[in-house]
Amino acid sequence: MTLKETKAIRSWGGVVREPHFVAAPARRDGVGDVFDAAAGMDKTLLAHGLGRSYGDSCLSPGNVILETRGLDRFIAFDRDTGILRAEAGVSLGEIMRVTVPYGFFPHTTPGTRFVTLGGAVANDVHGKNHHVAGSFGENVRAFGLLRSDRGEVTVTPDSEPELFRATVGGLGMTGIITWVEIQLVRIASSNIEQEIFAIKSLDHFFEVMEENTPKFEHTVAWVDCTARKDELGRGVFTGGNWSSDGVLEPHRTGMLNAPFTAPGFALNPLTLKTFNSLYRWRQLSKAGRSKVPYTSHFHVLDAIKNWNRLYGKRGFFQYQSVIPFSTAKEATREMLTLIAESGQGSMLAVLKTLGPIEGRGWLSFPREGVTLALDFQNKGQKTLQLMNNLDKIVSAAGGRLYPAKDGRISADMFQSGYPDWQRVETLRDPAISSSFWQRVSQS
């Protein structure tokens, strides 16, 4: 097998667009050949699914990318127990389309359904129900892992406890995930009973969360990053519970598309303020209780395909932190103040409390506390400087950042946030690496 260098590959943020050697095996038994091809070229290998990681954890310029989307077959689904096994390139959206009619749903879903099973495991993704359900790894019963040194290994929490903890949230470093078996949860309806209301300030956010977290299985808040002073932290709260109305309809596949890349000047402090005001107004126009299909509750980001193009040619950074409750209020206030003053606010800033169920992986991001997710248009040094300043606040407050969102974190910041990282490095498949890992594993 020879691999030709193809055009630039980008991640969701689009800051880095570099050429990679690409292999897209059509079947599981073709994955081994890609290991051989990479070794023959003296290159490292990295799995790449739907490319929804924002930064460089799914990139490895000049090296070999193994696209997993050809591994898109279901293997087994027990319609009584809700145990599902599928190849690593199957997306959560495809799973929902198959299982919802039988009253089963993934036990958690991130804000997009365009995530492969392999990616969901490798990033131990979380969703609006983290406070009660934990992250994606909770429902993982087993997976197949192809390694250059051991061949195909079937990993379960019991059979390979170390490899399991290294791979869940392990950013693809421990081998190529070829299939995954998950336990789905029962749903009595495909609809969500949703409630939306305004949050007036940051203090109010904490009150709202304390009062409403026990009431809703799914919670999230959107924050207007352009608001300052008394209005700092104002936003919109959304809570939801599965309905019991018995309707079991999977989502439709069509969606709007952002057809072109917006010019760089489209986002400036003025348009940002306008967008945030409009978004707040639009959300609050839906205030109150309503019943909505699951996808409009969970997959807000999927409403517009390729929405990332709206950030222009230079792309954007995501920044997601989690900070323990003890220091969360003050640290969040400092961060939002810093952002509002910088005028580099983000369009979709999300604030949410995470629950006590710890991730099963050594590099699982979620932990009990408050998580804030932001995106910043890439304006070069200015943007990097802002994020470095945010890092200081997060570090001082004992928090850490989400690797799936990151494209610039320092090795120090990563290593102090993830003290077990060296255990993953020890179990890393020597044939595998990524830009992200190259950067954060430096001593």
Next chain:
Amino acid sequence: MPKHYVILGATSAIAVATARRLATKGHKLTLLARNSSALQEIEDDLRVRGAEIASSHAFDLAQETGQAAILEEIAQTGGPIDGLLVFYGILGDQARAETDPAHARDILQINFNSAVDWILPAAQLMEAREQGVVLTISSVAGDRGRRSNYVYGAAKAGLSTFMQGLAHKWAAMSKELRAVNVKLGFVDTPMTDHLDKGGPLWAKPEGVAVSIERALEKGGPIVYAPWFWRWIMLAIRMTPNFVFKRVNI
């Protein structure tokens, strides 16, 4: 009403995309393909997606004999055949075919002769019941011979003409008998991996599968997928030879 569809070449990318759509509707499928391990993977996938798998058979469809007996057995196991879908084929290598007659014969055998070997006995079974659909995957390459692929083009032209004739015969017999020939343009599949892809003319298997499913349900006798190829090929067929001979396609 679930139907019983027999899919020849079930592991091809376009067959898989089509079969997945049929699976979602709960149809009963019989799958035939050469590679048994790939076939097993696809069988599992389709079952999870909602299909009932009547049976699956792994052998070389282009070299097989005794098609009539196999089809009767399939009808015994899975019930009368409502549709026969012929997906397998090879693109071949034009340059090699010009100097290697065995390769040229392979292209014709796989894409044309062997397809006829399957369709004729299936048509007999359908005629006996006065209902059924035969759907074949042909190519716009058969619409006008071109220097880049005329052996493949000739095989597909043969298949297209054969299907046109069957459709003509059946039109006089029963509304419940349909022969549908789907002519595809460029589709991004492993069969075309050696070509440079991209641009507005390239379709995805999932996209053409939508057209194929629609054609299976109510189309015929000639369906272009995507639709714009009808007009592209009309223009190409109408191009006078003194112009066409200068065009390098």
